[in-house]
Amino acid sequence: xxxxxxxxxxxxxxxxxxxxxxxxxxxxxxxxxxxxxxxxxxxxxxxxxxxxxxxxxxxxxxxxxxxxxxxxxxxxxxxxxxxxxxxxxxxxxxxxxxxxx
Numbered sequence: 001x002x003x004x005x006x007x008x009x010x011x012x013x014x015x016x017x018x019x020x021x022x023x024x025x026x027x028x029x030x031x032x033x034x035x036x037x038x039x040x041x042x043x044x045x046x047x048x049x050x051x052x053x054x055x056x057x058x059x060x061x062x063x064x065x066x067x068x069x070x071x072x073x074x075x076x077x078x079x080x081x082x083x084x085x086x087x088x089x090x091x092x093x094x095x096x097x098x099x100x101x
Contacts, residue, residue: 002061003097004070007044008082011052011089018082018090022057026078035070036061052089067096 010018022041030039038060043053061067075094082090 001099002064002067003099004059004061004067004075004094005097006057006075006079006092006094008055008057009049009052009091010055010086014086014089015053015055018086019055021082021085022055022078026074029077030059030074033070033074035066035074 008018019041027039030036036059040058042056042058044056059070061070079092082092
């Protein structure tokens, strides 16, 4: 099993808008793709940044092929669209975890 995580740092003033976009548009596209049914949006705890807040998107995949399709079809579009809409007010970093036990 693979877990793909994207941390998104957003300015406070656009946080609600970004969450709404992720839930209403991104999750709808993700559901329609049938690439994964196991995903979620989380808030990082104990943040002390006066300018923004970090959120974490997590997705689970059964294999590399499904993950690669997700990255090409869904993930890249999410990051492009949020960057286009909010430019420097959102920052991303992502990584892949592989379950070993």
